[in-house]
Amino acid sequence: KEDGWDTEPFQLTEKDGNLYGRGATDDKGPVLCWLWFVEFHRKFNLPLPCNLKCVFEGMEESGSEGLEECLKSVSETFFHDVDGICISDNYWMGLERPCVTWGIRGNVYFAVEVRGGTKDLHSGAHGGAVQEPMTDLIKIMSTLVDSATGKILVPGIYDEVDELTEEEKERYERCDFDVASYANEDTGGMPLLSQDKATILMARSRYPTLSLHGIEGAFAGAGAKTVIPRTVVGKFSIRTVPHMTIDHVAECVKRHVVKVFDTLGSKNRLKVNVIHAGKPWMGDLNGYNYRAAAAATKQVWGVEPDYTREGGSIPITLTFEEVSGGKPAILLPIGQGNDGAHSQNEKISRRNYIMGAKTLGTYVYEFSRMTQEEKAKH
């Protein structure tokens, strides 16, 4: 079809063991898994092993407007007796092995402004006479990250990054992740900095990275415009990992950018702003929430889950921990790595859907048992 779908996106269609439809894996399928678990107990008139409180968010793809405020407003009531949080989002890395997501990166987004005069100039009439803001900005942006390695070149930026442990490294090496299909499908052929599985996974989730996004105020259209822009704003962001702090990252970048600018001999004016910042997050793999998820995965799927960290930021995870007074959060994915969330022909496999309901149900039983043990200890 014209929209790229092979089926009607808003009519669930089963084909070859897969259920196709918008939201099948992100997140209508996983939400239904929770409801089937409840329905099972209703049907057989069984009590739930513990109280289950649900937060359904239908606007995650539109910035979850109001969700944070809403959660904070019921921190003392709805959340007062919560022992842990399980978020249904994210997917397995590959097709075979279930995973547990125990970390997400933070993000510090910078806008570096170089201001020249009050008006754009014609490069024919004035080029050569003026100090062009673009020249300065491009020089600054060129000193931030290395092309060949992807290493961030801002001094001090790695100071707060946790040391890699042997155990952690082994976890990445064990992951169900296919480099070839990642290179061909997921990245659309954009060249990889490394072909090594563990290196790729760590670069995407347990190390910081810096991406140059673009320039506001410069000519961005097609064709040939001969403009000297009066003010340009370079946009780049640093994905952060535990235990990098927003303050330290911002300070390192500001110090570096100012230093580079000072060497340019420019009379333009410089401003370095942080326009968005979110903290990284990491769960405690030895805590009851993760032990419960691991036990459930083993019982239902017969394997130890992969332990993955997410490269992007899901800041609501931190909010849930905060409003529940620091209770542990976990992301327990149901769908496979090729489900195609946000894309055409999104699907969830029948198998993952059914086993997903079992996994979440077993998780609740394990969670209930482990929190009771935990409470008995004290």
Add this chain to the structure above:
Amino acid sequence: KEDGWDTEPFQLTEKDGNLYGRGATDDKGPVLCWLWFVEFHRKFNLPLPCNLKCVFEGMEESGSEGLEECLKSVSETFFHDVDGICISDNYWMGLERPCVTWGIRGNVYFAVEVRGGTKDLHSGAHGGAVQEPMTDLIKIMSTLVDSATGKILVPGIYDEVDELTEEEKERYERCDFDVASYANEDTGGMPLLSQDKATILMARSRYPTLSLHGIEGAFAGAGAKTVIPRTVVGKFSIRTVPHMTIDHVAECVKRHVVKVFDTLGSKNRLKVNVIHAGKPWMGDLNGYNYRAAAAATKQVWGVEPDYTREGGSIPITLTFEEVSGGKPAILLPIGQGNDGAHSQNEKISRRNYIMGAKTLGTYVYEFSRMTQEEKAKH
């Protein structure tokens, strides 16, 4: 008024010795100067000193679509007996001294494309794993021009630039040009690379410059978008001067960009394209066309004109020379440097308008006399 004009732009309004209106100086005023010269001869029943052929262009500000083709199509007919061309465009540098424009810069506009994959990526999900095209492009763009001096850093680019002569330098030093008002008004306060009059004028017109215009394909909007663009195209252009050739400039830039890219260790794909190119142009100050303009200026204004070159490109000048079989062209400006062409409250002074008609008329008489002398010699 809301549109920034103090008068009705399309109703000529006289105020304090100035005639205000859209096109007053660019170029309705100068066009009328030519017509007054003809009208004078009609009124007094005098023969013109030579045949006068006019080309009126009403679409110069919209790319002069079709003009070049039109001129070329009448090269053998309309232009077959033309001895020289006088273009009414451009303005004096300052307020007091008339000028003759005897050169314009060329322009070679580059689009350097760095192509990664087939789709834009999320910097959270994939940042760290991929070689980002933006990183490569920014590195390349940072090696093109020096911030502090404005010098082009592409090896070989100055090879074909004419040596500066003492006479030329003196001509710039003599020019009626006020650095302070240029810095405050014309450039909107964008810092100047030099405060020296002759240096500024030469940097704007007799030396090449390189301006970085922007990047196509990168994020250019307001706010914070966390994208890794799949393909980015850096736009920059080099204003060229005699006797730089398009081929040499293109070759130098291509060689340099490829060399820099090779040092980056990138697996992205690079393309260097010239998307627009126009030659520089310079008239012969000793030829009859320039001697005629200088003589007319001296008779009407009582002074030797400034000899200026234009930083921008008026490629139609080259076309006129070409279609007339290499006959000399000149730009003989009428309006003052503060007339505000293209801007609100555009004006031409009564004095410049009236003296302009006299200047152009006297120029035609001098031109006629000198070409006859020239022909008598052969």
